[in-house]
Amino acid sequence: MNKTFDHIHFNLNTNVNNPLRIIFLCGSFFVFDGKEKDGRKDKRVVLRKYIEDLSPNFKCVILEDKFLFSNDTEKLNYNDIDFKSLKIIEVLTSIMSDKVMVFHESFSTAAEIGLFSGNTNITNKMVILAPDLYSIEEDVISGFLKLSYNNDYFKDFNIEILRYYPGVYNYDISENFRKYHTYFVGNEIGESLDKSLREQLKFETELRVKLSRRTNYTKKNYYSLLENNLNIVMETNNLIAYLMSLFTVKSVKSEMRTKRDDIDSITDSVVIRRKILFKVSAILKEYFNDYIVKSIRADNPSLEFEKYDIILSGHEVTLSKTIDYFVYIIFGIGLIKINEKKIVITTEMEAISANYSNLIVKNASGILSEVLDFE
Template sequence: MEKYSYFKLKGIINNPLRIFFLCGSYFNHKDTSGDKRIILKNFIESVNPNNKCLILEENFLFSDSENKLNYTEINLKSLKSIEMLTSLMSERVIILHESLSTAAEIGLFSSEKVLNEKVLILVPDIFTSEEDLITGFMKLAYDNPHFTNDNLEVIRYFPGQFIHETSVNLQKPHFYFANNELGDNLKRQLKSLLPNKEKNLNIEYINRYNFNNQKISKFSIDKEYVSVTLNFDHLVMLLLSLFTVENIKSEIRTPPSNQNGSNIERRNRAIHKTVYILKENLIGFLNRSIISEFPGEKNKKIKIDFHYNGINLNQAISYFVYVLYATKMLKITNIQKIVITNEFSKISHSYSQLIITPKNDLLLEVFNS
């Protein structure tokens, strides 16, 4: 009966998987023990086992590597689009702001209202840095005490500081967490701003063209197509629910038949196979969800897109698989077999409530006819 399963179009997950995107100006690949993002990651993940942090430099490259995934393998070639895609899949975008690079990231993420609400800036207090790192345009645009509509969440904290001498004429302050720990005050502020509420799935039938609420996903029906427009939160919820379906998990766990080539080539084949399985099932489940409500539309093709331009379905699902790999939800063995970890099975279990297996003979007849 599983092959006839479909999605609920509305549902609530009480303790969801939450992805936190951590941004900063420098990542020390050789010694990560004192890296501020690693320390931040350890704290956030200690608050709730369902919290998972993503540091791009820790997991991905623009070239082949035995230990890291290659963006270009899934047709992602611009760091701007990668950061946008990561932020769309994240609960919070936390930026350790200290440089021109992180200022550019703040500008990038604040350009979309739905992302603006996710951004949290951690900035050294003026008494530590000896200057306010949020000045001029940034102050007026994102930290304005008089016009607060577009303000971002800002936490000012007290790090340690040392001066790095790039040359005789150039010195730059570098900041660190004393004793490689967050201060108690910073912990309290962070904890209060980490999402802890349930997540809602809401895919509505919309019979009009001026529907622009990006927090609600929608579908519409015309003479030829069923058109589904998803926000990324809902895409992630639907994909996670597929990992609770036994026959889908079995397919994902089965290694690709072609085991020729290098480890990297075989790993890539395993990832692409997983993407294909998720994409085909996402389309099939959504199609049957809509047929369950509108049986007369079963012969129409289904199109899936997003509220955001420039990202297609294949890229979105591929990157979602990358995120699961980077957050240790999925592993790939030395025989290039995808492993769904026990932790991921436990976290994703609650998403099974989004899956409906029909018992109504009339509905099965509609799917089969």
């Protein structure tokens, strides 16, 4: 680490204006962009374009489009960061997202809804998109789903359900079996759904980021001292905010952009990409851990501890693996890229991360003051 920047650490109590908003799009039967039947694009591809056109800070994640469990020149391999369970991946992606939208039409998506609804950190930001009853001659919100998530009498556990009016064609599973497949007519979401979606995508313009010492009441983001051990607990959204702020620090970006010495002779693009992303992840971990500890010391100069632990609330994935996956996500949504065996921090990432610059502060002569000289 560049010791010139040892005086820099995080602001533990501030707001981020116009933050990055991640929208997780779920569904079944994904048709990859460019392989549509008769010009009919996959519903999630259409919805992604619609959402991302609303704001430059809205970024959609479609897992099937960017990730898989094997090596591929275009997609990232979950196994490289030791993720073996799709369940963990889906839950972690949902927790990292500001909105989770599920196109429900199958047993698989019903299982997804059930998985997500068991986590209170996810249910409040879930939206189910269901086709109109008459379009597919069946109401997919029925039985258990209706009683659990669309109950007129007990509304505390309901999930927002948006109806849309799709086009339908028969998809041949085999010679003797076919099923309905839906699409947006004209690859447009339609006026009615447009109105509903705009309401769902009204986010707060500010994101509150706060980490304070725990007192005798429960906090979601706090640190506490037990004997000589500092325990830090934070929500994933706070972690993402701090990681985004690191992209405004020159020393961090400089280290990321430096080419790894061990890839000059490598020609395999998959191996090159993996090594470069590992480097980005390692740098973020190093700076994050260093800055968060220095921040707490600045917040409580009399606090003495010999070691520390950082736990993320809401899921069982470790901090290290969560940061690995964060790098996957920002690569998957195009905020960082790889060119000539080096990482490229896109102009879009520069613009979005600049909103997080006030999370970076320095201690100048014992006085805490905001200072970020970012590019």
